[in-house]
Amino acid sequence: MAMNLAAASFTSWPVCRPRTTTNHRLYHHQHNTHKPNISLLHHQHSILSLPHRTTTRAATTVDSSVPLQQEQPSSKKYYFVVANAKFMLDEEEHFQEQLAERVRLFEERNMEQDFWLVIEPKFLDKFPKITSRLKRPAVALVSTNGPWITFMKLRLDRVLCDSFEADSVDEALTSNPAKLQFEKPETWVAPYPKYESGWWESFLYANSEKQVA
């Protein structure tokens, strides 16, 4: 059974750490607003446990006796970190390893992929505060799993992050493709070659769709 690890449960996951200390309270507040909605809580809990257990837990949420307040909206929340393409795809080599590791995990556990790389994403137009500080071309890592993006922000650090809602994946991940070419580093002292340019292609949304088809 294909599982979506993320689910739409993180509708208000505080993806970015504000530079003020109010974050703490904000987070608690959001937790509370979720309390009446049992199915959401279930989801939130289940992603924190081992995914193979998730399968059974997610199933039990169906017969929850507490009625849902409303039909779930069809739009989903997408979380992202973004920086210039050179940083994301050329300089941070561990980033490639992380994505590969996660794809391996999702395959092993038969889960549906919920993260993608997007070159020059269209959604950036909605974030002038971000684009004003961004070198182009830019690359975003987008996921429906808010906590994972928070983790990726912690790892990459030199990235900006935010979230948005979209009605479909296609809408969320539309990109203005740009040809990416990075100059070879002047000095390369590592006792191994760099990861081959283009490693990112299998993580692009367009490509992951093709693979499914």
Add this chain to the structure above:
Amino acid sequence: MAAEMALAKSISISKLGNYPKPRIPQTKFFRISMSATSSKPDTKSSSNKGAKKGIKESLLTPRFYTTDFDEMETLFNTDINKNLNEAEFEALLQEFKTDYNQTHFVRNKDFKEAADKMQGPMRQIFVEFLERSCTAEFSGFLLYKELGRRLKKTNPVVAEIFSLMSRDEARHAGFLNKGLSDFNLALDLGFLTKARKYTFFKPKFIFYATYLSEKIGYWRYITIYRHLKNNPEYQLYPIFKYFENWCQDENRHGDFFSALMKAQPQFLNDWKAKLWSRFFCLSVYVTMYLNDCQRSAFYEGIGLDAKEFDMHVIIETNRTTARIFPAVLDVENPEFKRKLDRMVEINTKLLAIGDTDDSGFVKNLKRIPLIAALASELLAAYLMKPIDSGSVDLAEFETQLVY
């Protein structure tokens, strides 16, 4: 955790009172290894089947750590500390619960075959590599296990992450110890737990030290992995094939310490923090460099030049560390490497004195000028112009940054 921290101990930052050793953990795996504890420390490899052994102590052996657990409890008490970014810790908890390497550490028959083929000096060198790595991982297990236990009440999330990290470390140590069994040896981890000296670090020093240990561990493992992937003729033993997934654990552990430090900005945002950051960077880099230069045969055996390998690891670790420490060393300045190389020369002379037939008194006398020379090189390296750094979530330069 790759414990590359011995030098900080020798420079002796803090010897404060008698802090408790972590309790001896009662997990299944380690109970087995504790069952037959008859060996004495320093019984060097008799090649008896299944011989359990201690480890030869020296200045640079991987150490065990303990800390002020009460202070840790206070630091992560959510009622007291409002800076705790719970979203970050929840995200980390999810990441650790995911358990990427749950089914990764499965051995096959290639291990024993490769070990049997390895003869002569390389065999001994390999055994030492496995022992040291196992001790370092096990050291992380003990510390994290105890922290997981102690923080349960005041901060269950942080406590659980520590427990999950000790799961990883136990796995790594166990895998390495099984590797030793291919050489008909086993480290007696139960005995080590009781018998080895523990180095005490205050919590803030634990953060700096373990952060660096984890990140440098990542860079060491991934470098070896990627090198061997390209040069499979040096793949002497299959354990290296596991390093790619393995070191992702180390990297994540480092991220957790990053989050812990961000939750304690007082450890990151003043001039003292900058001095300590530089001090710990230097201790860790120098310890590794001196250690590995003593073991260049191991690196040659897998097709690496110890000095080149280490410089690469130091530069990358330093770049990573600049994402969180408020100051790092200018390790890419060629002068830094020159200083390291001079320290290696001095250290070689120091070691040579130990091997002579002189009396203890004469040996010590001969050591004095060398120790002074080493200290002055260390000081000079420490005082080299540092680089301002830090997480963009905290650093002042953030407003000028273009991403």
